[in-house]
Amino acid sequence: MSTHAKRERLLLADLLEAEGPEAPTLCEGWRARDLAAHVVVRERRADAAGGLLIKQLAPRLERVQAEFAAKPYEELIQLIRTGPPRFSPFALKQIDELSNAVEFYIHTEDVRRARPDWTPRELDPVFADTLWSRLERSARLAGRKAPVGLVLRRPDGQTAVAHRGAPVVTVTGEPSELLMYVYGRQDVADVELDGDKQAIATLHDSKQLGL
Numbered sequence: 001m002s003t004h005a006k007r008e009r010l011l012l013a014d015l016l017e018a019e020g021p022e023a024p025t026l027c028e029g030w031r032a033r034d035l036a037a038h039v040v041v042r043e044r045r046a047d048a049a050g051g052l053l054i055k056q057l058a059p060r061l062e063r064v065q066a067e068f069a070a071k072p073y074e075e076l077i078q079l080i081r082t083g084p085p086r087f088s089p090f091a092l093k094q095i096d097e098l099s100n101a102v103e104f105y106i107h108t109e110d111v112r113r114a115r116p117d118w119t120p121r122e123l124d125p126v127f128a129d130t131l132w133s134r135l136e137r138s139a140r141l142a143g144r145k146a147p148v149g150l151v152l153r154r155p156d157g158q159t160a161v162a163h164r165g166a167p168v169v170t171v172t173g174e175p176s177e178l179l180m181y182v183y184g185r186q187d188v189a190d191v192e193l194d195g196d197k198q199a200i201a202t203l204h205d206s207k208q209l210g211l
Contacts, residue, residue, distance in 0.1 A: 003097045004127055006083075008104035012039070013081040015111050021073040024114040026185055035107060036076040037069035043084040043100075102134045105176065106183055113180075113188040120190060123176055132175035135182070136160045142182040145208035148199045152178045169195035169203050184210035 016023075021033035030038070045064055068076065084090040090099060112118050123131075132154060143150045143162025150163040153172045162182055171181055173191035181189035186204060193200045 003093060004130055005097045005100035005104060008101060008108060009080065009083065012104050012108045013077050015108055017077045019111055023111060026110040026114050026188065032111060033069050033073055035110060036080060037065050039107065040076055040079045041065050041068055043088055043090040044079065101130060102179060105131065106179060109180060128175050131179055132158070135175055135179055139182065142210055147202050147206050147208065150203065152182065167196040167199040169193055169199050182209050
């Protein structure tokens, strides 16, 4: 049975292929080629991927990612489609699902929403619930540097606290849109913000959300 991560992986690969290597993305400074290289390095080069989390390793990550970005674009797309090698932790179905369902969803939207004519994508309820579950677990990490109190709310009333503090801003939207918001894509997230006007402005201008 296909997992959400597997489906999103194939959607991302298809979209990157269709858009071409020079297509814009929401990731500052990255074209589609750079985003594809990031995805491949993250799950195939553990020796370099640590730079995503450890500042001291970031220069090595940049060098390795640049090397992959220089490869033929078609090769990068194929590496994404086929998935990680057997020795990678991401090759385990459970780890792939836990680590990549959100990762691939967000990066697919990074490509889709960089286009001026993008339209919202309808997600099935099961996947929406999966994204909400992931969001509940990662909300405090993603919102740890928020300049104000931050509460995330689904339209059905379920909430998750991303940052404790005052004043409080409540961000309401579908799980997919809330993920885009707290992972630093505020300008393209379809959400509603409620709270003190100055707090909302401060939060909107903040570049401190995300991992």
